[in-house]
Amino acid sequence: MEIIAHRGASADAPENTLAAFNLGWRHQADAGELDTRLSRDGQAVVIHDAGTKRTAGFDKPVAEQTLAELRSLDAGVWKGPQWQGEKIPILAEALATIPDGKRMFIEIKCGPEILPELKRVIHASGKTPGQLPIITFNYEVAKQAKERFPCHEVSLLHDWKADKEAGRPLSVNDLITRTQAANLDGVDVKADPALDKAIVQKVQAAGLKFYVWTVDDAETAQRLAAAGVDGITTNRPQWLRELLRRAVDPSL
Secondary structure (H helix, E strand, O other): OEEEEEOOOOOOOOOOOHHHHHHHHHOOOOEEEEEEEEOOOOOEEEOOOOEEHHHHOEEEEHHHOOHHHHHOOOOOHHHOHHHOOOOOOEHHHHHHOOOOOOEEEEEEOOOHHHHHHHHHHHHHHOOOHHHOOEEEOOHHHHHHHHHHOOOOOEEEEEOOOEEOOOOEEOOHHHHHHHHHHOOOOEEEEEOOOOOOHHHHHHHHHOOOEEEEEOOOOHHHHHHHHHHOOOEEEEOOHHHHHHHHHHHHOOOO
């Protein structure tokens, strides 16, 4: 089971910064996870929100700022004075932090317009397709990403809220059907108390990977690990690693 550092080791470092990704690797994460959007001048940058207010203190949409404008902002000081000077990374910089044998889940936070730039950056990164799985909530983006990146694992993010098209929350069967129809490789779902081994096995029996996000409490982590999920996304990768080690051997 993979331990996936959510926006890097974001409990301890400012999310989606090089500091957070590098700390995640030092904290023994098997993979990282990041969010990417396009700047006004078409550069793939790493940031979760549609705007820069929360993490960089400047209230303006990412898509309306050039890369130079985005890079002039401080994306670290909000987390603490020791992080002052951290910048919003470009995607290429974030991918360059990935050690051999590790992975980085790339979450697409905008529309399919990012896919040509994403392809350019991925090709230039020198990373293997297996190291760069792609995730997104947007079904159309997921379909197009799988068509453009057939050798990459592409999974559909899902939060169990009512689906706009169906007018109701999707069932597990709905989720399987939708994911298979787009030739996707897995689902990446919000951790929910209803998730159990039977659900995980049902999805996996359909040939799909089953990932969960974002887990920072012990009871949920242990339950989902026991259910056999393929990966758990957490803001606390080192804590999760130690928790699971102790579950195997309490003397550790």
